[in-house]
Amino acid sequence: MLVTSVVGARPQFVKLAPVAAALAARGIDHRIVHTGQHYDERMSEAFFTDLVIPAPDHNLAVGSGGHGAQTGEMMIRLEPVLTEERPDWVLTYGDTNSTLAAAVTAVKLHLPVAHLEAGLRSFNRRMPEEHNRVMTDHASDLLLAPTQLAMANLTAEGLAERSLLVGDVMTDVCLRVADTVGAAVLPPGVDPASPYVVATIHRAENTDDPDRLAAIVAALQSQPIPVVLTAHPRLVAKCAAAGIALEGGAVRVVAPYGYPEMVAAVRGAHAVVTDSGGLQKEAYLLGTPCTTVRTETEWPETVTEGWNRLDPHLTMTQSWSDPGAPVSTGPRDAYGDGAAADRVAAALAARARIE
Numbered sequence: 128m129l130v131t132s133v134v135g136a137r138p139q140f141v142k143l144a145p146v147a148a149a150l151a152a153r154g155i156d157h158r159i160v161h162t163g164q165h166y167d168e169r170m171s172e173a174f175f176t177d178l179v180i181p182a183p184d185h186n187l188a189v190g191s192g193g194h195g196a197q198t199g200e201m202m203i204r205l206e207p208v209l210t211e212e213r214p215d216w217v218l219t220y221g222d223t224n225s226t227l228a229a230a231v232t233a234v235k236l237h238l239p240v241a242h243l244e245a246g247l248r249s250f251n252r253r254m255p256e257e258h259n260r261v262m263t264d265h266a267s268d269l270l271l272a273p274t275q276l277a278m279a280n281l282t283a284e285g286l287a288e289r290s291l292l293v294g295d296v297m298t299d300v301c302l303r304v305a306d307t308v309g310a311a312v313l314p315p316g317v318d319p320a321s322p323y324v325v326a327t328i329h330r331a332e333n334t335d336d337p338d339r340l341a342a343i344v345a346a347l348q349s350q351p352i353p354v355v356l357t358a359h360p361r362l363v364a365k366c367a368a369a370g371i372a373l374e375g376g377a378v379r380v381v382a383p384y385g386y387p388e389m390v391a392a393v394r395g396a397h398a399v400v401t402d403s404g405g406l407q408k409e410a411y412l413l414g415t416p417c418t419t420v421r422t423e424t425e426w427p428e429t430v431t432e433g434w435n436r437l438d439p440h441l442t443m444t445q446s447w448s449d450p451g452a453p454v455s456t457g458p459r460d461a462y463g464d465g466a467a468a469d470r471v472a473a474a475l476a477a478r479a480r481i482e
């Protein structure tokens with residue numbers, strides 16, 4: 128049996144790591160196609176090295192572009208690869224343009240498609256990720272859901288028969304890496320023994336309106352404790368275009384962290400401020416309170432369990448930088464037991480087509 132994973136953006140490399148290991152452990156042939164959506168060394172190659180992921184078998188080198196151009200170019204370049212390989216499963220991950228391109232290309236070639244991290248919904252139709260999730264789920268043959276809530280969303284859309292609860296593979300990788308990392312690597316002047324915040328901002332809804340971006344940067348800069356801002360290329364590019372200085376006040380800008388560096392920094396942090404989906408969960412798993420700079424989250428369990436709060440305008444500044452901020456003391460087990468990737472491998476093996 129051959130599984131072909133299609134990935135392209137940073138969070139997909141993180142999810143790929145435990146899945147690649149689980150497929151290898153079961154002796155399942157696995158090929159990796161990298162669309163090239165993310166191409167900077169720190170956004171891509173570093174993850175393959177740090178997380179010991181086999182090098183991609185194909186790199187489509189699509190790069191940046193508008194949604195149509197980027198997604199379309201991926202489909203054009205992916206079609207001959209999948210036509211040649213004819214895998215038993217095309218495995219797609221998450222909610223990026225690479226996810227959608229893989230699902231649409233595969234389904235039109237009559238190749239079975241599995242979607243990992245199926246069923247997440249923000250119900251915000253303005254998010255490109257929401258378009259990608261909904262369309263990928265409805266195009267796919269097997270929907271591998273991380274949570275009960277994701278299963279309920281799929282059921283509500285009439286997709287229950289194709290859905291399977293496997294747990295969250297990001298828990299697998301986060302817990303495994305947390306066992307191995309040492310102290311946080313912080314920029315000069317930030318003392319790991321004193322309270323600091325780890326921040327990331329990259330979503331189009333936060334970066335693409337200059338007024339909104341300026342307000343978020345100003346809120347981060349005005350904090351009473353250091354804010355270590357790991358700057359996504361989109362954030363840097365949008366700030367430069369809008370004439371906004373990122374560095375200033377409490378903010379110390381660092382290049383994007385690798386995965387182990389991020390785990391170490393978050394584990395040692397007083398708080399996380401982010402608009403990333405994955406980081407909300409990593410903060411929860413590592414026991415660090417999170418403020419999410421959005422109006423909704425696909426991971427509401429982090430909010431209901433008291434580890435995450437939605438603050439789209441960063442108005443509750445005191446509550447997230449105040450060292451006394453209260454958090455829940457529950458077991459933090461909403462995202463599975465760390466063995467989701469093996470369930471994914473087992474599900475693919477059990478449902479492979481027989482020719």
Ligand code: UD1
Nearest residue numbers: 136137138164165166167170191223224255256360361364
């Ligand atoms: C994409 C995903 C988003 C995910 C994020 C993780 C979509 C629609 N969005 O957003 O869901 O949370 O990845 O990071 O697929 N750039 C570089 N170097 C890179 C990558 C990007 O300079 O290696 C810059 C370019 O200016 C590019 C911009 O970042 O135009 C945006 O990159 P893109 O891949 O289009 O979307 P992300 O914002 O990274």
